[in-house]
Amino acid sequence: MSEAVHFSLPGGIVPALGRVMARCALVAVLLCLNACAMVEVSRVKHNDYANERRADVIGAARLSDGTVQALNVVALTADSCQREFVGCTDTVAQSPGLTDEQRLSALSELWMGRALDGDHANDRTPMDAATLNAYLESARYAYAYLFYTERPLAARAFDLRQVQVIGFYNYAVQRAVSRFFETLPQLGRQWTRTELAGWTVLRPETDLRLADDARAPAELIPAAGLRFRGLRNVYRRDGFGSDFVAVAPPHAAGNDVAWRDPDYVSMTGALMFDGDTLAEVLATWQVQLVVRDPYRDDTLTIAGRSVPLGANFTAAYGVWLARSGFASQSIRSLLGREGGIQTPRVLLMQPYDPNRLVVVMLHGLASSPEAWINVANEVMGDEELRRNYQVWEVYYPTNAPVAINLANIRKALDATLHHYDPAGTARASRDMTLIGHSMGGVIARLLVSSSGDKLWELIPLRPNLSAARRARFRARLSRYLQFTPMPQVDRAVFLASPHRGTPYAQHRLARWIGNLIRLPVGVLKEMASLTELIKTDGDEGNNAPLLRIPNSIDNLGDTDPFIIASAGLPISPRVHYHTIVGVYKSKGPLQDSSDGVVPYRSAHLDGADSELAIPSWHSVQETPAAILELRRILRLQLETVKQTP
DSSP: OOOOOOOOOOTTHHHHHHHHHHHHHHHHHHHHHHHHTSOOOOOOOHHHHHHHHHOOTTTTSSOOHHHHHHHHHTTOOHHHHHHSHHHHHHHHHHOTTSOHHHHHHHHHHHHHHHHHHHOOGGGTOOOOHHHHHHHHHHHHHHHHHHHSSSSOGGGGTTOHHHHHHHHHHHHHHHHHHHHHHHHGGGSOSSOOEEEETTEEEEEEEEOOOOGGGOSSOSEEEEGGGOOOSSOSOOOEEOOBSEEEEEEOOOOOTTOOOSEEOOSEEEEEEEEEESOSSHHHHHHOOEEEEEEEOTTTOSEEEETTEEEEBOEESSHHHHHHHHHHOHHHHHHHHHHTOTTSOSSOEEEESSSOOTTSEEEEEEOOTTOOGGGGHHHHHHHHHSHHHHHHEEEEEEEOOTTSOHHHHHHHHHHHHHHHHHHHOTTSOSGGGSSEEEEEETHHHHHHHHHTBOOTTGGGGGSOOOTTSOHHHHHHHHHHHHHHHOOOOOTTEEEEEEESOOTTOBGGGGSHHHHHHHHHOOOOHHHHHHHHHHHHHTOOTTOOGGGSOOOOOOOHHHHTBTTOHHHHHHTTOOBOTTOEEEEEEEEOSOOSOGGGOBOSSSBHHHHOOTTOSEEEEEEOOSOGGGSHHHHHHHHHHHHHHHHHHHHOO
């Protein structure tokens, strides 16, 4: 039987072993800690990388990387700044560890976050003083960053941080200006300064022109918050300042003139802070709103530097169309119902500019300025065309026959030109371009044509009518039947225009609609007066002659006497003209085609400088191909004008 072996360690060995094991454990812990502190790398998807770099307090509801890094430098965090905002901003403002660019951009974003936290715009709650102050502080620090740091704007052209700071500034301006606007009605007409949220706000310095010379808009709409359906493109110019739509007050009672200044005007606002140095700007409590018309101004001068002025050239036009009610009003006008228009109006798409050439657009039957939705927007959106042209849209009652609309539109255009340029010497009063669609194209052609005496053959008079009555009758009717080309026009474009009428005017549906049309009251009174004038002494009761006047649909038929007689009238030799025709599902030769309403043979004009056939229904003016052609023609007109001595 074996004997168990027992052994024991000397008393000094156990403590020594324990110390060795403890040291080993400590080394293992240190090794683990060292391993945890090692740098690790992972890949980020390109879209995540871009989103993280661009994220800021406005777009992502969190501070940007640039501001977080600035806070890290001064031992702060986003959470600590949320809890102790005053202490946080004081630390950032005073810490020597940050450059001016880091400090000012971070402060602008911190104050922007503060403003957004207190802004309940979506709840329609009035902005309180603390929130307004936060927006102004954000704008002030952004303004200081942009114009009063060592590096100029151009040196930071590729800096994402500068783009973010411009965004802070522009949004702060948008919200602050909206708050200023709420105060305007309380200030009267003679104010020069007022106190808001601890700031001295100076009276705005502006070059904006509102309809009827109104001193202030009735409504101010931030353009950044608008989205449009029905417009293909929204044309903007990135730059300094916030974009608005300024809405003019309603027209004064009795202001029934042929022309209409725009009721919806593009506007750019910027806040200027008092001071000539960085220290003065950061110490000031005085601010002024600068208001600019972006059609007139491309730049703004701040601290001796010229900077691009931001703009939105579509917003005002889109709001105007959305609120116009043209769709229903044009139908009421066609049918002669209450609520339609009675006489033509010349609607300016921007405040009158004597130095821009004029493009006049005339819509067609049962239509309105909505016919030009994308055409006008594309012209105003093209920078070269926008710098050189202004658009006037003629809105007229399409129940009246062509001859009467022709005379009244000519009268309205003449009155508009005389109102804005009585001497007729402005660039806007010459080298005009007419663009007409459908019936508007027929009218446009007659505006540049000579009638001579040819149209008098349409009015047979009784041989026994006295010479005096004959002379009075001719004098009264001459404004409709005798005309010469508008001298201000030297180019015209006709789109899907039935110059020789259309057989579709005799279609059953067209005849049914024609029977619903009522002529304007003024036309009926005029015809009744003329009927009285051509009575002879023996005419009584039912024996009196009647002047029959066709409505607009009758007038566009290919058998209508006026259309037949006017089709051959000569166009002024000084006018360059172009045609654009639609071809709707045509498989045969072009001359036998149609746009579904107007035959090619009726729309075609010999002698045109150009003709373009586009696969399209009758509304060819809205097609991208037609818009590109119109842009080409307007550029051609610019070149021609430049070469003219």
